[in-house]
Amino acid sequence: xxxxxxxxxxxxxxxxxxxxxxxxxxxxxxxxxxxxxxxxxxxxxxxxxxxxxxxxxxxxxxxxxxxxxxxxxxxxxxxxxxxxxxxxxxxxxxxxxxxxxxxxxxxxxxxxxxxxxxxxxxxxxxxxxxxxxxxxxxxxxxxxxxxxxxxxxxxxxxxxxxxxxxxxxxxxxxxxxxxxxxxxxxxxxxxxxxxxxxxxxxxxxxxxxxxxxxxxxxxxxxxxxxxxxxxxxxxxxxxxxxxxxxxxxxxxxxxxxxxxxxxxxxxxxxxxxxxxxxxxxxxxxxxxxxxxxxxxxxxxxxxxxxxxxxxxxxxxxxxxxxxxxxxxxxxxxxxxxxxxxxxxxxxxxxxxxxxxxxxxxxxxxxxxxxxxxxxxxxxxxxxxxxxxxxxxxxxxxxxxxxxxxxxxxxxxxxxxxxxxxxxxxxxxxxxxxxxxxxxxxxxxxxxxxxxxxxxxxxxxxxxxxxxxxxxxxxxxxxxxxxxxxxxxxxxxxxxxxxxxxxxxxxxxxxxxxxxxxxxxxxxxxxxxxxxxxxxxxxxxxxxxxxxxxxxxxxxxxxxxxxxxxxxxxxxxx
Amino acid sequence: xxxxxxxxxxxxxxxxxxxxxxxxxxxxxxxxxxxxxxxxxxxxxxxxxxxxxxxxxxxxxxxxxxxxxxxxxxxxxxxxxxxxxxxxxxxxxxxxxxxxxxxxxxxxxxxxxxxxxxxxxxxxxxxxxxxxxxxxxxxxxxxxxxxxxxxxxxxxxxxxxxxxxxxxxxxxxxxxxxxxxxxxxxxxxxxxxxxxxxxxxxxxxxxxxxxxxxxxxxxxxxxxxxxxxxxxxxxxxxxxxxxxxxxxxxxxxxxxxxxxxxxxxxxxxxxxxxxxxxxxxxxxxxxxxxxxxxxxxxxxxxxxxxxxx
Numbered sequence: 001x002x003x004x005x006x007x008x009x010x011x012x013x014x015x016x017x018x019x020x021x022x023x024x025x026x027x028x029x030x031x032x033x034x035x036x037x038x039x040x041x042x043x044x045x046x047x048x049x050x051x052x053x054x055x056x057x058x059x060x061x062x063x064x065x066x067x068x069x070x071x072x073x074x075x076x077x078x079x080x081x082x083x084x085x086x087x088x089x090x091x092x093x094x095x096x097x098x099x100x101x102x103x104x105x106x107x108x109x110x111x112x113x114x115x116x117x118x119x120x121x122x123x124x125x126x127x128x129x130x131x132x133x134x135x136x137x138x139x140x141x142x143x144x145x146x147x148x149x150x151x152x153x154x155x156x157x158x159x160x161x162x163x164x165x166x167x168x169x170x171x172x173x174x175x176x177x178x179x180x181x182x183x184x185x186x187x188x189x190x191x192x193x194x195x196x197x198x199x200x201x202x203x204x205x206x207x208x209x210x211x212x213x214x215x216x217x218x219x220x221x222x223x224x225x226x227x228x229x230x231x232x233x234x235x236x237x238x239x240x241x242x243x244x245x246x247x248x249x250x251x252x253x254x255x256x257x258x259x260x261x262x263x264x265x266x267x268x269x270x271x272x273x274x275x276x277x278x279x280x281x282x283x284x285x286x287x288x289x290x291x292x293x294x295x296x297x298x299x300x301x302x303x304x305x306x307x308x309x310x311x312x313x314x315x316x317x318x319x320x321x322x323x324x325x326x327x328x329x330x331x332x333x334x335x336x337x338x339x340x341x342x343x344x345x346x347x348x349x350x351x352x353x354x355x356x357x358x359x360x361x362x363x364x365x366x367x368x369x370x371x372x373x374x375x376x377x378x379x380x381x382x383x384x385x386x387x388x389x390x391x392x393x394x395x396x397x398x399x400x401x402x403x404x405x406x407x408x409x410x411x412x413x414x415x416x417x418x419x420x421x422x423x424x425x426x427x428x429x430x431x432x433x434x435x436x437x438x439x440x441x442x443x444x445x446x447x448x449x450x451x452x453x454x455x456x457x458x459x460x461x462x463x464x465x466x467x468x469x470x471x472x473x474x475x476x477x478x479x480x481x482x483x484x485x486x487x488x489x490x491x492x493x494x495x496x497x498x499x500x501x502x503x504x505x506x507x508x509x510x511x512x513x514x515x516x517x518x519x520x521x522x523x524x525x526x527x528x529x530x531x532x533x534x535x536x537x538x539x540x541x542x543x544x545x546x547x548x549x550x551x552x553x554x555x556x557x558x559x560x561x562x563x564x565x566x567x568x569x570x571x572x573x
Numbered sequence: 574x575x576x577x578x579x580x581x582x583x584x585x586x587x588x589x590x591x592x593x594x595x596x597x598x599x600x601x602x603x604x605x606x607x608x609x610x611x612x613x614x615x616x617x618x619x620x621x622x623x624x625x626x627x628x629x630x631x632x633x634x635x636x637x638x639x640x641x642x643x644x645x646x647x648x649x650x651x652x653x654x655x656x657x658x659x660x661x662x663x664x665x666x667x668x669x670x671x672x673x674x675x676x677x678x679x680x681x682x683x684x685x686x687x688x689x690x691x692x693x694x695x696x697x698x699x700x701x702x703x704x705x706x707x708x709x710x711x712x713x714x715x716x717x718x719x720x721x722x723x724x725x726x727x728x729x730x731x732x733x734x735x736x737x738x739x740x741x742x743x744x745x746x747x748x749x750x751x752x753x754x755x756x757x758x759x760x761x762x763x764x765x766x767x768x769x770x771x772x773x774x775x776x777x778x779x780x781x782x783x784x785x786x787x788x789x790x791x792x793x794x795x796x797x798x799x800x801x802x803x804x805x806x807x808x809x810x811x812x813x814x815x816x817x818x819x820x821x822x823x824x825x826x827x828x829x830x831x832x833x834x835x836x837x838x839x840x841x842x843x844x845x846x847x848x849x850x851x852x853x854x855x856x857x858x859x860x861x862x863x864x865x866x867x868x869x870x871x872x873x874x875x876x877x878x879x880x881x882x
Contacts, residue, residue, distance in 0.1 A: 055781075058785060060781055060784055060785060062776070062781075063776075084790065085789075088784075088787065088788070088789045088790070089787075091784060091785055091786070091787045092785065092786045092787015092788070093787055096785075096786075097782065097785030097786065099778055099781065099782045099785065100778070101778050104777060104778040104779060105778040105779050105781075105782040106779055106782070107779040107783070107797050107800075107801065108779075108801075108875070108876070108877055109800060109801055109804070109874065109875055109876060109877075110796075110797075110800075111876075118788065118792070118796070119786045119787060119788070122786070122787045122788045122789065122792065123786075123787045155876045155877070157876070157877045168782070171782075171786050172785075172786070174786075175787070
């Protein structure tokens with residue numbers, strides 16, 4: 001082929017958001033090309049402008065966003081100059097979109113079929129009622145939904161996240177667009193589902209020669225799926241080029257930090273560190289590096305954890321059966337946690353791993369006694385949790401604190417940070433007002449937050465800062481056990497690394513016992529000593545971290561391991 | 574679904590007994606002897622009073638009277654007024670008028686309210702939005718009777734667009750002005766709720782996705798924004814219905830609409846226990862049924878709602 005023209009050429013794109021103080025730039029002079037059939041990935045943390053760039057291309061910036069400069073040339077036409085009507089012709093037909101959040105990207109009040117069919121009609125793929133329906137079934141079949149005929153009549157809430165994302169991919173590709181923009185298409189999904197969906201997306205686009213712009217915060221994922229990477233930071237491109245080259249030889253300090261912090265890559269790194277012991281240079285490039293500390297701390301705790309000390313937490317065939325209401329007067333039983341047994345020695349970390357719906361969060365709730373056991377026993381320091389009276393339970397809770405997944409939802413927006421962290425102290429009547437204040441400052445210091453946040457409110461903090469506040473609140477009472485339910489899942493890689501590092505430090509300092517619940521095995525590698533893998537409420541595998549990673553015994557665990565994005569990529573070092 | 578309806582209807586039973594009992598005792602406690610009121614300025618002979626009291630069971634203790642009344646109602650007889658009219662007949666005569674008035678009010682309230690709310694919500698911060706917010710604020714701050722008198726004076730007397738009071742047979746054209754007044758307050762709420770709801774819905778990912786998959790604005794707004802925004806508006810209709818009933822009583826009085834509200838107003842002035850209790854009970858039953866209907870409609874609008882047991 002002779003001198004290929006780029007399909008999409010973004011030239012010096014500038015986007016700003018209008019605020020009370022005038023325009024705030026979000027994208028500051030971004031340029032890149034996408035050639036027909038090529039897959040490129042735009043990588044960066046949240047707020048880096050990667051999604052804004054994608055939305056600017058198809059002119060779907062949220063309310064106050066404006067393109068303030070540059071060009072978006074798609075087959076020679078400047079998309080930023082098109083009228084609303086012309087743009088409606090480009091979207092869907094020429095440029096497909098697969099959105100970020102499958103849970104909220106389908107209209108909950110319309111049937112799946114309705115939403116697929118309106119796309120087909122809007123893009124003129126078929127007109128008669130029967131043809132439209134036929135095409136809709138095809139679209140869903142291509143997207144990998146079996147029994148598509150029946151599926152058409154269902155509503156989005158009857159679909160799992162993965163199925164919804166398949167529908168959205170089907171919609172995005174339904175008119176065989178030349179370019180597909182996939183905006184964090186799988187960040188809301190479990191790793192195993194993520195892998196299947198991405199494989200499917202890849203095969204569909206490869207088959208049709210669709211060019212893809214893949215937006216993600218996960219460097220491992222990007223490198224695995226795209227030929228070329230564009231790394232964005234604060235609205236600018238800091239580095240771009242072939243994916244593996246960037247990963248193995250990152251030049252810009254920001255990229256180096258991203259590479260170092262990505263847990264999916266770090267899991268490989270630890271192994272190499274263990275075996276060769278001298279391959280950490282690349283991690284040390286950026287001064288005091290997060291992942292470097294992580295590795296050493298993780299190793300230290302693994303060594304110091306004494307396996308034969310009496311367990312702090314013990315599950316004995318713990319079972320929880322929920323009653324699911326049906327339309328009629330009966331209800332059907334659903335076993336969420338099925339005869340789960342494990343022990344957690346003092347000062348160590350037990351990771352509870354599994355996909356969503358595997359019962360891991362319910363297990364945590366049982367331990368905290370936020371739910372009552374159906375049968376079996378849960379012992380904390382030898383005492384049966386279920387038999388505790390009100391007073392004893394309160395006492396136990398002061399020594400066993402939770403940190404939940406969503407730092408936005410678990411902090412009361414009407415309380416300032418000082419009050420939030422101090423609340424457990426007040427509830428449990430610890431000390432007087434003065435000593436409580438002193439303790440709040442102390443834990444704030446432990447989680448490395450400045451004292452100035454004391455008077456601030458949750459909405460004035462970033463996600464990472466909020467999660468630190470949640471951890472500080474859990475630490476305020478000097479607990480011995482901390483239950484971390486997906487505590488880092490919602491965080492960006494860099495923040496995630498910081499928080500994991502903090503948790504490991506605190507464990508070493510204070511001798512804490514962690515029950516760490518996650519769906520992400522990559523994180524487990526750096527934080528846990530023991531792993532319990534759960535599937536459909538049952539324990540399928542139990543071992544130390546090293547055993548699980550080096551010699552997984554069940555197919556399910558192997559599947560989870562294989563699903564870690566970027567696990568197969570060798571880093572140069 | 575069937576279970577849900579059955580359960581809701583069963584819940585209506587204690588509501589029925591409760592409301593009749595409360596209203597009955599409230600009227601019982603109102604000072605003044607209804608028999609004396611019947612005679613106006615004349616003073617009846619003690620035998621006459623005794624005879625009438627016996628006829629209307631006024632000489633019986635409170636509970637006996639209540640149960641006698643209940644017995645009548647359960648046989649489908651809503652009793653007779655002290656003036657000797659059958660309450661069934663009164664309701665049959667006045668109810669259709671009130672129903673027409675209420676229907677007209679609901680149509681106006683929804684048509685104008687939803688349209689204004691939609692435009693306001695889509696053009697948040699614009700001129701239309703600001704004017705709408707101001708006007709609805711004025712309407713919300715004004716009691717219904719003030720609104721009614723002002724409208725009657727301006728449109729009925731000064732401008733002469735409408736007849737200031739409703740004529741015989743209550744033709745639709747005469748009902749229009751009272752219906753607008755009656756719709757006014759709820760309309761203001763509908764506008765504001767629709768506006769807030771449209772703004773919120775517009776920010777959803779599925780709206781962006783709808784544009785992203787190639788739909789035109791002419792399709793996204795009605796199908797994906799307005800449709801979803803109607804869910805809270807509909808739910809609120811149930812609560813609004815109570816305001817509508819109260820408003821109907823006042824508005825009907827001012828515009829002299831021959832409806833249930835007007836009749837109730839007169840009955841209260843007369844202290845006519847059977848009539849008051851019967852009318853209010855019917856209104857309570859209608860209120861309960863409307864609420865059930867709207868709850869069911871809610872399930873149609875939002876398929877995620879499941880009616881469990």
